[in-house]
Amino acid sequence: xxxxxxxxxxxxxxxxxxxxxxxxxxxxxxxxxxxxxxxxxxxxxxxxxxxxxxxxxxxxxxxxxxxxxxxxxxxxxxxxxxx
Amino acid sequence: xxxxxxxxxxxxxxxxxxxxxxxxxxxxxxxxxxxxxxxxxxxxxxxxxxxxxxxxxxxxxxxxxxxxxxxxxxxxxxxxxxxxxxxxxxxxxxxxxxxxxxxxxxxxxxxxxxxxxxxxxxxxxxxxxxxxxxxxxxxxxxxxxxxxxxxxxxxxxxxxxxxxxxxxxxxxxxxxxxxxxxxxxxxxxxxxxxxxxxxxxxxxxxxxxxxxxxxxxxxxxxxxxxxxxxxxxxxxxxxxxxxxxxxxxxxxxxxxxxxxxxxxxxxxxxxxxxxxxxxxxxxxxxxxxxxxxxxxxxxxxxxxxxxxxxxxxxxxxxxxxxxxxxxxxxxxxxxxxxxxxxxxxxxxxxxxxxxxxxxxxxxxxxxxxxxxxxxxxxxxxxxxxxxxxxxxxxxxxxxxxxxxxxxxxxxxxxxxxxxxxxxxxxxxxxxxxxxxxxxxxxxxxxxxxxxxxxxxxxxxxxxxxxxxxxxxxxxxxxxxxxxxxxxxxxxxxxx
Amino acid sequence: xxxxxxxxxxxxxxxxxxxxxxxxxxxxxxxxxxxxxxxxxxxxxxxxxxxxxxxxxxxxxxxxxxxxxxxxxxxxxxxxxxxxxxxxxxxxxxxxxxxxxxxxxxxxxxxxxxxxxxxxxxxxxxxxxxxxxxxxx
Numbered sequence: 001x002x003x004x005x006x007x008x009x010x011x012x013x014x015x016x017x018x019x020x021x022x023x024x025x026x027x028x029x030x031x032x033x034x035x036x037x038x039x040x041x042x043x044x045x046x047x048x049x050x051x052x053x054x055x056x057x058x059x060x061x062x063x064x065x066x067x068x069x070x071x072x073x074x075x076x077x078x079x080x081x082x083x
Numbered sequence: 084x085x086x087x088x089x090x091x092x093x094x095x096x097x098x099x100x101x102x103x104x105x106x107x108x109x110x111x112x113x114x115x116x117x118x119x120x121x122x123x124x125x126x127x128x129x130x131x132x133x134x135x136x137x138x139x140x141x142x143x144x145x146x147x148x149x150x151x152x153x154x155x156x157x158x159x160x161x162x163x164x165x166x167x168x169x170x171x172x173x174x175x176x177x178x179x180x181x182x183x184x185x186x187x188x189x190x191x192x193x194x195x196x197x198x199x200x201x202x203x204x205x206x207x208x209x210x211x212x213x214x215x216x217x218x219x220x221x222x223x224x225x226x227x228x229x230x231x232x233x234x235x236x237x238x239x240x241x242x243x244x245x246x247x248x249x250x251x252x253x254x255x256x257x258x259x260x261x262x263x264x265x266x267x268x269x270x271x272x273x274x275x276x277x278x279x280x281x282x283x284x285x286x287x288x289x290x291x292x293x294x295x296x297x298x299x300x301x302x303x304x305x306x307x308x309x310x311x312x313x314x315x316x317x318x319x320x321x322x323x324x325x326x327x328x329x330x331x332x333x334x335x336x337x338x339x340x341x342x343x344x345x346x347x348x349x350x351x352x353x354x355x356x357x358x359x360x361x362x363x364x365x366x367x368x369x370x371x372x373x374x375x376x377x378x379x380x381x382x383x384x385x386x387x388x389x390x391x392x393x394x395x396x397x398x399x400x401x402x403x404x405x406x407x408x409x410x411x412x413x414x415x416x417x418x419x420x421x422x423x424x425x426x427x428x429x430x431x432x433x434x435x436x437x438x439x440x441x442x443x444x445x446x447x448x449x450x451x452x453x454x455x456x457x458x459x460x461x462x463x464x465x466x467x468x469x470x471x472x473x474x475x476x477x478x479x480x481x482x483x484x485x486x487x488x489x490x491x492x493x494x495x496x497x498x499x500x501x502x503x504x505x506x507x508x509x510x511x512x513x514x515x516x517x518x519x520x521x522x523x524x525x526x527x528x529x530x531x532x533x534x535x536x537x538x539x540x541x542x543x544x545x546x547x548x549x550x551x552x553x554x555x556x557x558x559x560x561x562x563x564x565x566x567x568x569x570x571x572x573x574x575x576x577x578x
Numbered sequence: 579x580x581x582x583x584x585x586x587x588x589x590x591x592x593x594x595x596x597x598x599x600x601x602x603x604x605x606x607x608x609x610x611x612x613x614x615x616x617x618x619x620x621x622x623x624x625x626x627x628x629x630x631x632x633x634x635x636x637x638x639x640x641x642x643x644x645x646x647x648x649x650x651x652x653x654x655x656x657x658x659x660x661x662x663x664x665x666x667x668x669x670x671x672x673x674x675x676x677x678x679x680x681x682x683x684x685x686x687x688x689x690x691x692x693x694x695x696x697x698x699x700x701x702x703x704x705x706x707x708x709x710x711x712x713x714x715x
Contacts, residue, residue, distance in 0.1 A: 051668035272631035
């Protein structure tokens with residue numbers, strides 16, 4: 001009824017949405033940053049499934065490793081808890 | 084291969100980009116930066132005049148399609164990057180290069196900074212690309228680069244208020260850029276090509292059977308991006324913040340960029356979306372609001388650069404009004420007005436930079452009494468105020484007169500009254516600024532002996548004289564520029 | 579219900595929801611970092627729209643029954659001609675747009691975060707109502 005490929009795709013879509021909603025309602029900003037990294041990784045997998053592997057690699061490097069990295073540096077230098 | 088064939092339009096974009104990278108690299112070594120910046124300025128000033136006219140294209144991707152009416156599959160090429168270079172683009176880019184060179188030269192008086200010059204070069208490159216481009220890919224990429232360049236020039240001032248403005252500008256610029264990209268995505272998904280001329284042909288063919296809903300959504304999204312980039316309502320506040328927080332010499336350059344990008348993006352949006360029934364009314368409404376709000380906010384400002392910034396926004400609104408009326412005469416008049424008004428506002432911004440050198444403050448409650456301390460600069464400022472308000476014999480009189488005439492011809496007599504009232508209000512606001520800076524008493528900000536030996540540099544004054552001479556020259560012979568503008572409008576084919 | 583054919587429409591829906599969530603964060607959230615996270619979500623959603631619109635279910639470059647062990651598609655003589663491949667391949671042009679967009683947005687975020695750190699050092703708080711309190715001078 002449903003092939004494993006498409007099922008994986010739906011799981012990643014759900015991860016992306018769920019991760020982004022959770023990231024925005026966190027009070028601890030470091031957890032929010034990690035959840036955004038998770039969402040970026042889910043979107044990178046989604047790009048690979050949509051037959052664009054070059055964009056997938058770029059999104060995985062930039063959106064799941066670099067961007068959460070600089071977000072984490074910002075959280076470290078400012079404040080960890082949202083007021 | 085002749086030597087002239089080397090000067091292709093892509094060089095106008097590639098050379099400032101490479102210059103920006105090199106200037107960034109040698110930042111810190113003052114003499115090297117100064118020498119290299121002077122070299123780059125000379126080349127950037129020369130390039131628009133020696134580049135060949137024509138269409139320049141590279142890149143593309145193949146696609147297959149049925150030959151008309153048969154089953155034969157044929158491999159065709161979708162053009163990717165196309166640059167159009169004509170007289171109007173030459174005028175725009177040459178004027179921007181002049182003001183950018185002025186900004187660099189005036190800034191080097193206080194501090195030689197390679198990064199600052201690099202950001203100005205980046206601004207020239209991105210604005211030139213948006214003006215020349217005939218495909219939406221180029222426009223999106225270089226609009227984002229323009230946002231970064233303008234934000235960096237505001238950050239260079241170094242005060243906390245400048246940081247706040249830059250952060251707001253970057254957030255809004257990110258959202259507006261994503262909006263443009265979403266509009267491009269809808270166009271790409273529906274028609275499969277990015278080239279504006281091809282899209283125009285395909286949309287015209289499709290419009291015979293009715294306007295599709297996807298096209299209206301794409302128009303709304305790209306229109307929102309256009310509103311942000313040209314500083315119309317509701318983004319007029321952030322744009323005028325950016326002009327006022329940056330240094331006045333570079334604000335002269337930035338407001339030129341904004342006016343020309345307003346015209347260039349409107350031409351592209353027109354060729355894509357002219358079939359939508361309420362398009363011209365929308366442009367007209369937004370432009371009238373920007374004009375009125377800009378002038379009203381200018382009247383109540385207490386800081387001189389903010390006053391000038393709001394007047395610049397109001398003049399951009401006036402250009403938009405001419406574009407929104409959408410007859411041939413009004414569109415050519417408003418493109419002419421964009422060129423004239425960029426020069427006139429630059430005169431006033433340069434006078435503000437002279438005042439800033441002496442007094443270090445722009446607060447109109449604190450300044451005063453500079454009439455005899457700044458040489459002939461008050462005279463040039465007064466002439467500049469006449470130029471911005473549209474008085475004869477300046478070029479802005481010719482262009483505003485033609486916009487008013489075209490408005491009454493097209494059947495909008497109320498607009499005529501509104502434009503005249505805006506001109507009067509602009510004049511009042513600028514005279515209030517002139518009075519607060521030069522005529523009134525009040526020098527509590529500097530002690531007597533400091534005032535006696537405060538000097539200013541002549542560089543800005545020379546440029547003001549040059550711009551005034553060009554304004555008066557074009558004012559006496561408007562047809563020399565106007566005929567090229569009219570040919571450009573006829574070649575659009577849509578109006 | 580044919581879940582396989584729903585893949586592309588549901589990808590569009592995910593992208594649209596990402597844009598909406600990001601827009602909500604930019605407008606309504608108070609913390610500066612969450613506003614910047616919202617801009618990240620908007621650009622992620624728009625990039626996903628672009629790539630999804632170029633998706634095409636590729637059957638195969640070589641059909642499976644013609645595949646033998648040790649044969650790569652480069653040496654196989656039965657490789658389909660270019661026009662037939664082009665009608666079945668995913669559209670390559672959105673990839674170029676998205677690559678440029680991702681890279682430019684990373685540089686914009688780097689500048690935004692540096693400014694946020696600097697503003698925190700001056701104001702001592704990351705709340706937007708404190709930082710952007712409008713003071714008319």
